[in-house]
Amino acid sequence: MGRSRRPSRAVRALARPARRAVVGIPKSPGEIDAMAASGALLARVHEALTGEIRPGVTTLQLDGIAEQVIREGGGVPAFKGYRGFPGSICPSLNDEVVHAIPGDRALAEGDVLSLDCGVVLDGWVSDAARTHPVGEVGDDARRLIETTRVALERGIAAVRVGGHVGDVGHAVQTVVEAEGFAVVDSLVGHGVGRSMHEEPQVPNHGLPGTGPELVEGLVIAIEPMVNVGGPDVQLAADGWTVTTRDGSLSAHWEHTVAVTAAGPRILTAGGAG
Numbered sequence: 001m002g003r004s005r006r007p008s009r010a011v012r013a014l015a016r017p018a019r020r021a022v023v024g025i026p027k028s029p030g031e032i033d034a035m036a037a038s039g040a041l042l043a044r045v046h047e048a049l050t051g052e053i054r055p056g057v058t059t060l061q062l063d064g065i066a067e068q069v070i071r072e073g074g075g076v077p078a079f080k081g082y083r084g085f086p087g088s089i090c091p092s093l094n095d096e097v098v099h100a101i102p103g104d105r106a107l108a109e110g111d112v113l114s115l116d117c118g119v120v121l122d123g124w125v126s127d128a129a130r131t132h133p134v135g136e137v138g139d140d141a142r143r144l145i146e147t148t149r150v151a152l153e154r155g156i157a158a159v160r161v162g163g164h165v166g167d168v169g170h171a172v173q174t175v176v177e178a179e180g181f182a183v184v185d186s187l188v189g190h191g192v193g194r195s196m197h198e199e200p201q202v203p204n205h206g207l208p209g210t211g212p213e214l215v216e217g218l219v220i221a222i223e224p225m226v227n228v229g230g231p232d233v234q235l236a237a238d239g240w241t242v243t244t245r246d247g248s249l250s251a252h253w254e255h256t257v258a259v260t261a262a263g264p265r266i267l268t269a270g271g272a273g
């Protein structure tokens with residue numbers, strides 16, 4: 001789940017020179033291992049969901065699968081009950097950017113489906129999203145999904161101890177804009193830990209060397225949200241779903257990543273990650 005931005009503060013954070021005060025809650029190596037266990041369970045959820053994506057499946061069915069895998073793994077769905085959200089996943093389709101509610105809608109051939117999910121295991125939160133084509137999708141959709149995935153990859157690669165949040169945003173933005181797409185700038189990534197949303201905010205745009213410092217032990221959710229058209233979004237009547245203002249397609253990829261001396265450690269990658 002993404003985070004709504006507090007514009008005035010974020011603008012100030014980007015405008016001021018880097019400073020030494022730590023923004024966020026650094027984790028010990030042991031705590032990062034515990035968060036990796038949460039992330040490994042979340043990766044299993046995403047793998048289970050990936051195998052179920054086909055035309056005709058409803059987003060509520062996917063939600064049920066996610067909750068079952070989470071609970072069988074000893075975890076709790078992080079999204080369920082969060083500010084009253086009813087589901088374990090946010091299944092956002094086509095022009096929906098993030099935070100859609102699971103329901104009776106069935107997937108259709110050609111849809112673009114973003115699946116965001118969060119897990120709490122032993123009190124540690126992990127947060128990750130993937131975007132999938134449903135059957136055969138159009139060229140724009142395919143390019144959008146791949147560009148957003150690569151933007152996440154580059155954003156993660158920009159993570160290093162002593163770097164800055166702006167390094168990540170800049171890497172994401174560069175990939176996205178080279179393809180002629182737009183990053184959603186009113187929603188941001190975030191620190192993760194005992195809470196789903198900690199400091200710092202992690203925008204998907206920025207300037208290298210600006211913003212809060214990436215100190216060792218910080219854990220952040222990097223989550224590019226990318227639109228084929230313009231960057232503007234709006235809130236749907238259900239009070240949750242964020243859609244593109246121009247109706248264009250949107251994609252969302254996210255990993256929970258620890259800042260370590262050995263480089264970025266992706267906690268939600270699954271497998272050897």
Ligand code: MG
Pocket residue numbers: 001002116117118127128129223254
């Ligand atoms: Mg998320």
Ligand code: MG
Pocket residue numbers: 001002003127128189190221223254
């Ligand atoms: Mg998130």
